[in-house]
Amino acid sequence: MTSTSPDAAKVWRAAKKPLIILAILLAGVLVLIIVRGDQGAREELHPDSYAPDGGRALAQVLRQQGVRVDQVDAFTEAEAAQNATVLITRPDLLPPERLLRLRDQAKHLVLVGAQGPGVAAVLPGTEVAGVSEVENRQPECPLSAAVAAAEATSGGVRYQPGDGVLSCYPDDGAGTLVQRFGGPDTTVTLLGTPAPLTNERLDEAGNAALGLRLLGTGDRLVWYVPSPTDAALRGDEKSVAELVPDGLKFGLVQLFIAAVVLALWRARRLGRVVHEKLPVVVRAAETVEGRARLYRRSGATAHVAGTLRQATRARLAPRLGLAPDAEPPALIGALAARTGRPGAHLHALLHGPPPDSDPALVRLADELDRLEKEVDDR
Known part of the structure; x- marks a missing residue:
């Protein structure tokens, strides 16, 4: 079974844009500091x-x-x-x-x-x-x-x-x-x-x-x-705070105190936070096994095969420098160049007809795993 936890490539793809934006902001701040520092x-x-x-x-x-x-x-x-x-x-x-x-x-x-x-x-x-x-x-x-x-x-x-x-x-x-x-x-x-x-x-x-x-x-x-x-050099100029009448300042202070008291009163009515233990802890493996049994009981071999193939294609495309939704010809061509396998064989593996039995589904899953390992090794 292939792990679905995020690898380094996925983490980098998720963090790349925020890091680029942060780097641009830092560069802008640095330029501004240099320019303003030399302004005089x-x-x-x-x-x-x-x-x-x-x-x-x-x-x-x-x-x-x-x-x-x-x-x-x-x-x-x-x-x-x-x-x-x-x-x-x-x-x-x-x-x-x-x-x-x-x-x-x-x-x-x-x-x-x-x-x-x-x-x-x-x-x-x-x-x-x-x-x-x-x-x-x-x-x-x-x-x-x-x-x-x-x-x-x-x-x-x-x-x-x-x-x-x-x-x-x-x-x-x-x-x-x-x-x-x-x-x-x-x-x-x-x-x-x-x-x-x-x-x-x-x-x-x-x-x-x-x-x-x-x-x-x-x-x-x-x-x-x-x-x-x-x-x-401002002479007799006054700030905005100095221009506000004292009565208005006093009224604003009273409104602020009233808002704080109201917030405390309403928060107290909600009561304290109650911590409750979960009735049962379900392991992730059990969830996967339970879904697999449901698929097997309903005879959804074609659906499972389609899901496995789609997941494999989505994982292989970025490793080959393609978009996750790359067109089949582009993906097959890149896989053939990387692995040396015939294009017809790869097309049948990734886009062929669904298996007609559980043993055939297991063989398909094994073939997909071997294909991913082969791509990683090369």
């Missing part, structure tokens, strides 16, 4: 980024000149910088009041590409006048950093300067680099584009000199890369 280093003008629009080259040059470069992502870390130069790569992410706090703490505040309400906050009277093309220009101003750099890459956001604000690299009357002293010891600089500070263009024209003189005048540079997820 790929941001524009990030001091650790090797990309063309990154700022690693400038950061390295500043360090070689003895400037301490600290890259920070949190507003609280940038605010803690006292009497240092603070470079903000994405200033529009900060509310105006946060920019004012940084201006009051820093010795020199440099904003790159700012065009939001923070412009008028840090430089009263200065307005955004549009956007211009990024190209090399002459400074046309007395600002020492621009004069030393001479021609440099400029453009991007254009600023209409207010009173006491120096305007450099003009375009249509508005400068793309403006600077003024924001207080007794604070200087504020607006740079319309990050282009002159990037890896790609740092060695063009006077960009390196401009970057060194804007950011390297002090002993320390705090390179602030704001993050949209920074809780300190």
Whole structure:
């Protein structure tokens, strides 16, 4: 009698699809972790980024000149910088009041590409006048950093300067680099584009000199890369839980307690779980023998033979690389190639007429077993 317990091949076929799906999910999670883990280093003008629009080259040059470069992502870390130069790569992410706090703490505040309400906050009277093309220009101003750099890459956001604000690299009357002293010891600089500070263009024209003189005048540079997820930048925003009235919260808590009490009450009415022993344990072999006796008593020789042949075909097809419901010609051809038996003999064995007696049924079962063993052996 052939065992019907699942073998390794059946287990693999059953588990193959879930394992493939699990592997795809794990691969996706791994890729996401790698991408998100390297996300900061790929941001524009990030001091650790090797990309063309990154700022690693400038950061390295500043360090070689003895400037301490600290890259920070949190507003609280940038605010803690006292009497240092603070470079903000994405200033529009900060509310105006946060920019004012940084201006009051820093010795020199440099904003790159700012065009939001923070412009008028840090430089009263200065307005955004549009956007211009990024190209090399002459400074046309007395600002020492621009004069030393001479021609440099400029453009991007254009600023209409207010009173006491120096305007450099003009375009249509508005400068793309403006600077003024924001207080007794604070200087504020607006740079319309990050282009002159990037890896790609740092060695063009006077960009390196401009970057060194804007950011390297002090002993320390705090390179602030704001993050949209920074809780300190949300201002007065409140979470959904904070917006829910206290009365509604109290009511929801009461409903939850009532639901728990109701569940416990209904569960108690069901009573405890009662374990009952089975009246009799029937062995699997006895079940098989009982069914065999029923088949024999009813004279169902043809039915039994058909069942044996169908089970044999279903087991042989996967072993030969075929589908369980493969067509008879394909199965017979594969069996003939594997065993060397004639196709007519195999067809008669697997699809022939039913046996006419019990001894013939037993011989058929033996032949089917021998055929399966022969296939496995080869």
